[in-house]
Amino acid sequence: MEKCSLMLTAPPLVVLLLTALTPGDADPQRLPSNLTTSPTPKTAEAAAGARPAAGGRTEQKQEQHLDCPPLGLESLRVDDSQIRASSSQRSGLGPHRGRLNIQSGIEDGDLYDGAWCAEFKDRQQWLEVDAVHPTLFTGVILQGRNSIWSWDWVETYKVQLSNDSERWQTCMNGTTEMIFQGNRDPETSVLGLLPVPTVARYIRINPQSWFSNGTICLRAEVLGCRVQDPADRFEHDPLSKDDLDFRHHSYMEMRKLMKSVREECPNITRIYTIGRSYMGLKLYVMEFSDNPGKHELGEPEFRYVAGMHGNEALGRELLLNLMQFLCKEFLKGNQRVVRLVTETRIHLFPSMNPDGYEAAYEKGSELAGWADGRYNFEGIDLNHNFPDLNNIMWDAQEKAADASKVPNHYIPIPEYYTQEDATVAPETRAVINWMQEIPFVLSANLHGGELVVTYPFDCTRDWAPQENTPTADDTFFRWLASVYASTHLVLSNPDRRVCHYEDFQTHNNIINGGAWHTVPGSMNDFSYLHTNCLEVTVELSCDKFPHASELPTEWENNKESLLVYMEQVHRGIKGVVRDKVSKQGIADAIIKVQGHDHDVRSAADGDFWRLLNPGEYKVVVWAKDYFPSMRRCRVGMEPHPTVCDFTLTKIPAQRLKEIQAKGGRIPQDQQLRVRALRLRKLRASTKAINRRREKQQQLETRRASRTRGSVKN
Numbered sequence: 249m250e251k252c253s254l255m256l257t258a259p260p261l262v263v264l265l266l267t268a269l270t271p272g273d274a275d276p277q278r279l280p281s282n283l284t285t286s287p288t289p290k291t292a293e294a295a296a297g298a299r300p301a302a303g304g305r306t307e308q309k310q311e312q313h314l315d316c317p318p319l320g321l322e323s324l325r326v327d328d329s330q331i332r333a334s335s336s337q338r339s340g341l342g343p344h345r346g347r348l349n350i351q352s353g354i355e356d357g358d359l360y361d362g363a364w365c366a367e368f369k370d371r372q373q374w375l376e377v378d379a380v381h382p383t384l385f386t387g388v389i390l391q392g393r394n395s396i397w398s399w400d401w402v403e404t405y406k407v408q409l410s411n412d413s414e415r416w417q418t419c420m421n422g423t424t425e426m427i428f429q430g431n432r433d434p435e436t437s438v439l440g441l442l443p444v445p446t447v448a449r450y451i452r453i454n455p456q457s458w459f460s461n462g463t464i465c466l467r468a469e470v471l472g473c474r475v476q477d478p479a480d481r482f483e484h485d486p487l488s489k490d491d492l493d494f495r496h497h498s499y500m501e502m503r504k505l506m507k508s509v510r511e512e513c514p515n516i517t518r519i520y521t522i523g524r525s526y527m528g529l530k531l532y533v534m535e536f537s538d539n540p541g542k543h544e545l546g547e548p549e550f551r552y553v554a555g556m557h558g559n560e561a562l563g564r565e566l567l568l569n570l571m572q573f574l575c576k577e578f579l580k581g582n583q584r585v586v587r588l589v590t591e592t593r594i595h596l597f598p599s600m601n602p603d604g605y606e607a608a609y610e611k612g613s614e615l616a617g618w619a620d621g622r623y624n625f626e627g628i629d630l631n632h633n634f635p636d637l638n639n640i641m642w643d644a645q646e647k648a649a650d651a652s653k654v655p656n657h658y659i660p661i662p663e664y665y666t667q668e669d670a671t672v673a674p675e676t677r678a679v680i681n682w683m684q685e686i687p688f689v690l691s692a693n694l695h696g697g698e699l700v701v702t703y704p705f706d707c708t709r710d711w712a713p714q715e716n717t718p719t720a721d722d723t724f725f726r727w728l729a730s731v732y733a734s735t736h737l738v739l740s741n742p743d744r745r746v747c748h749y750e751d752f753q754t755h756n757n758i759i760n761g762g763a764w765h766t767v768p769g770s771m772n773d774f775s776y777l778h779t780n781c782l783e784v785t786v787e788l789s790c791d792k793f794p795h796a797s798e799l800p801t802e803w804e805n806n807k808e809s810l811l812v813y814m815e816q817v818h819r820g821i822k823g824v825v826r827d828k829v830s831k832q833g834i835a836d837a838i839i840k841v842q843g844h845d846h847d848v849r850s851a852a853d854g855d856f857w858r859l860l861n862p863g864e865y866k867v868v869v870w871a872k873d874y875f876p877s878m879r880r881c882r883v884g885m886e887p888h889p890t891v892c893d894f895t896l897t898k899i900p901a902q903r904l905k906e907i908q909a910k911g912g913r914i915p916q917d918q919q920l921r922v923r924a925l926r927l928r929k930l931r932a933s934t935k936a937i938n939r940r941r942e943k944q945q946q947l948e949t950r951r952a953s954r955t956r957g958s959v960k961n
Contacts (some may be wrong), residue, residue, distance in 0.1 A: 275643055289628040306342055316386045316473040317797040318614055319379055322348040324745050324790055330378040331857050335367035343750030346375050348469035349618050352394045360749030365465040373464050374452045380891040385396035386445040388453060389614050393435030393465035400465035401431040402455040409448035417830035437615045447475055469614055492797040496561060497734045498609055499529055499602050505568055506534055513575040516589050525676025526625040529602040531678050534571050536594040548817045548857050551595040554694040556630045558604020559621035561793045562802055563694025567878055569803050570810055594815060600675055613793040622671050631767060635665045635675040636773035638707040657847045659777045660922045666929035676735055677934045684927055688781035690817040693771055698787035699739055700752040701729040706761030706770035706945040717762030720846035724861050729758035729784050732813045737805040747790035820860035821842040821881045823893040825850045825869055834896060837871035869894040872917045
């Protein structure tokens, strides 16, 4: 029988646990009654369902379910002090860097390299993890070194277990020591399952061979269930007191959950779609409002977007949690939630890239790696796929005699972007169209893989790799970012560990997007320059795709931040621009705040919102064929907007004729006309592309049907 056996000279407590675990009881689904695990989520992540090939290498689906979650090397739940090694090349390649998916800095040789690397190239090297408590170990996941300069990985290794970190037993394959198959490249995550899950406190990874042109370097995660001491009668508090569905949801499961929320709260929710992914999956949005399906005069529109990168799964689950939470708390009469729902129209878009998510979900949280599922089905990074309006504006300002006359908002989409052969993803087209239909005021784009909140501009001038590139609303963007960061339980912890190689605490956990790294074509910048909506990016967690067991904790880390950020939509000024005679609202009126080189426009009903920090502002409103109007508006410290309504007087037709007769120029809103024209072209090309794709899919379905029929015959 294949087994991993431990010496029975271990400390008494562990001996009791070890002797209680017979080979027949080793399956984590069938633990003996005197052993318990915490937590024990059933999950397809961590490569549950992957079939181990000879030697423990795992690449395809397995039938066995792995109940035991990762110890937390990737998520940083395992502290640096719990990781040791036989040797290290230098401090930047120390054992604390041997964490799954950890990313290196641009330069090798600094303190933040992309793996643990042994000093010596022999078979006596090891990486050791102290689980602190007796743990049922079930497997190890390995990666090579993350580096743009070096190629290093471990090809085979042994696993050793101990109760005291002094006496070790190697996992056996019958009468010989088990050799686990490791990596064949630096980035692919490879799972090695222990032949029999075994209880111990310490585990070692002992490399046996490595890439011939490299050295011993690895990143790892360890799978295991904590074994509770039978003498410990203490009942542990749940990770979250909210009764929510904490697990990773497939596309079909997401639809089912959203439907259940809709059925539980039919009077305040609505589910709608904004388009389809390349593979035809619908892009679902959940709306919360006391009057769902309708824009109410003076009520701001808010959105959360998640899943732009399909493998960054935490944002998706947080929004599904938020849907459940808002519904349940509204029914309970939670006044904070009731106020949010009745005074704000909230749109939750959990999965912008469902095709990418399904690819990552299929592999599982620990085996999806750093990039699997990031891009859409066509290989497009959606966060670089929006029109680069920044450089259009900056180029125009450089060429203009008076840069202040260059439009700073509602910038039209460029002509090339509207063509059928433009590289524009269907998901991006759907979101751009969505932005036109709803007058959003505030948004956040939820990502993962780091802990920081970034704000526009994301794109730097001349595409410099890193350069602080502030907007005209820099102070308010910094406020928005600080609101989320300061209320996030991990971001606000001064003792937290750096995720990869950048210490954002030196920036108070917020940073200008361009100062971090340039992102041309980002959704944040497009939202700011093409619409009225201010948007930040929230990097939620070091782990892009945390294990399901981490989700309750991540919800608690983000819950207050998600709520307080939504409440910021009620800051600044709001009002309605009306015609003096008819009292009807005036659409597309320009609202200009003196001293702020960024304007906004009124919505279809004439209402507008201008997010501002406390202070007194001179506001001028102008609309085509109307005399401008000016008034002073004071924004206080209170968490609600100042109402500043405007009434405009139409310029008499006779006066317009007199101006023209004298050769004068009548102000025209040419920019608005061009913007509307380009949007119509974009929608037309989108429809043409969708028709072609549908026909192609129908042809492929017919061919597949004929093939199946011929096989049967």
